[in-house]
Amino acid sequence: MRIEDEIKQPLFQDEHQKAIINLIYTSGWLQLRQACAFKKFALTSPQFNILRILRGQHPQPATVALLIERMLDKTSNASRIVDRLEEKKLVTRIVCPSNRRAVDIRITPAGLALLDQIDASGALKAAAHASLSEAEARQLNELLDKMRDAE
Amino acid sequence: MRIEDEIKQPLFQDEHQKAIINLIYTSGWLQLRQACAFKKFALTSPQFNILRILRGQHPQPATVALLIERMLDKTSNASRIVDRLEEKKLVTRIVCPSNRRAVDIRITPAGLALLDQIDASGALKAAAHASLSEAEARQLNELLDKMRDAE
DNA sequence: CAACATTAAATGTATGTACATTATATTTGC
DNA sequence: GCAAATATAATGTACATACATTTAATGTTG
Numbered sequence: 001m002r003i004e005d006e007i008k009q010p011l012f013q014d015e016h017q018k019a020i021i022n023l024i025y026t027s028g029w030l031q032l033r034q035a036c037a038f039k040k041f042a043l044t045s046p047q048f049n050i051l052r053i054l055r056g057q058h059p060q061p062a063t064v065a066l067l068i069e070r071m072l073d074k075t076s077n078a079s080r081i082v083d084r085l086e087e088k089k090l091v092t093r094i095v096c097p098s099n100r101r102a103v104d105i106r107i108t109p110a111g112l113a114l115l116d117q118i119d120a121s122g123a124l125k126a127a128a129h130a131s132l133s134e135a136e137a138r139q140l141n142e143l144l145d146k147m148r149d150a151e
Numbered sequence: 152m153r154i155e156d157e158i159k160q161p162l163f164q165d166e167h168q169k170a171i172i173n174l175i176y177t178s179g180w181l182q183l184r185q186a187c188a189f190k191k192f193a194l195t196s197p198q199f200n201i202l203r204i205l206r207g208q209h210p211q212p213a214t215v216a217l218l219i220e221r222m223l224d225k226t227s228n229a230s231r232i233v234d235r236l237e238e239k240k241l242v243t244r245i246v247c248p249s250n251r252r253a254v255d256i257r258i259t260p261a262g263l264a265l266l267d268q269i270d271a272s273g274a275l276k277a278a279a280h281a282s283l284s285e286a287e288a289r290q291l292n293e294l295l296d297k298m299r300d301a302e
Numbered sequence: 303c304a305a306c307a308t309t310a311a312a313t314g315t316a317t318g319t320a321c322a323t324t325a326t327a328t329t330t331g332c
Numbered sequence: 333g334c335a336a337a338t339a340t341a342a343t344g345t346a347c348a349t350a351c352a353t354t355t356a357a358t359g360t361t362g
Contacts, residue, residue, distance in 0.1 A: 002296050008221060009207075015288040017275075019295075020181060025223050026295045027178030030171060032226070035320085044320095044347065056160075064311055070158055072172065073179050076349055079312055084347075101310045101357045124168075131300045137166040140294045144170075144177045145153050147291070149282040186350080195317065195350095215341055227319055230342055235317080252327045252340040
């Protein structure tokens with residue numbers, strides 16, 4: 001369905017304005033689908049993202065600073081998302097011995113097992129393979145990268 | 152900059168996965184720019200969106216249900232965003248006389264004046280006219296619309 | 303080495319999001 | 333006409349976001 005019909009706004013100032021609205025709307029649409037997929041595993045999207053970064057580092061630890069650098073939303077509050085993961089025993093937090101200001105965060109075996117389970121469920125694949133061809137997905141990537149080139 | 156470099160993840164499962172990540176990342180990037188533009192006017196993005204819908208209705212009122220239908224993020228809690236706008240005297244809330252379950256929400260002259268001020272500042276134009284040509288913006292709109300056609 | 307600056311994370315506060323529940327008002331069916 | 337169903341918004345709770353402030357450790361410089 002065209003964005004005009006989705007949000008019942010028949011007119012936009014121009015194609016750029018429409019693209020902005022469309023982008024934000026489509027991102028929200030996707031994130032809702034993802035959140036729904038994670039819900040079965042009692043995870044939120046940001047929690048999943050942090051777990052995934054930690055798996056990428058495993059068995060090396062990550063600091064909060066590294067998590068922030070790699071997160072999609074750079075300004076979110078990684079400390080408190082790690083709090084939730086720690087409560088669920090999916091990660092551990094240990095003061096870094098070589099720099100006691102930093103904290104080493106590691107994914108636990110339970111965390112790794114949960115990610116495996118999510119991978120196996122195919123929940124993410126379903127959200128990803130919308131109805132674009134590979135060529136169209138590539139074209140979309142190029143346009144988005146270009147869009148962010150503004151200053 | 153390519154998404155691989157932005158989030159320092161050199162490899163993706165496939166072009167679709169990458170497009171998903173790229174889309175969510177770019178949407179966040181845009182929303183941050185917009186939020187920054189609104190901050191000068193002491194508004195948040197959802198507050199601005201609701202004010203804009205109310206201006207579209209003016210001088211007719213809108214109900215909460217209508218706001219939800221038109222908002223970009225359909226699941227957000229319109230009631231509480233209207234609370235904030237009411238505190239700032241940018242909107243009024245009056246129980247609808249013909250259906251006392253509903254509430255008529257209207258933008259005030261102060262609200263209209265604020266939107267005019269934001270328009271005049273060109274804050275939104277700057278965020279919108281990223282570095283895409285008109286043809287590219289149109290292509291982006293087509294790809295996004297198509298993407299949402301999944302089931 | 304002591305005073306100051308910088309770094310790393312945690313915490314505080316206001317706002318927003320997601321979803322369930324509640325409070326009224328209205329409609330519907332008997 | 334009244335009980336049950338439905339409609340409409342508000343409220344409660346957990347989590348996340350945005351941004352300022354605080355706490356503590358480490359670096360730097362006179």
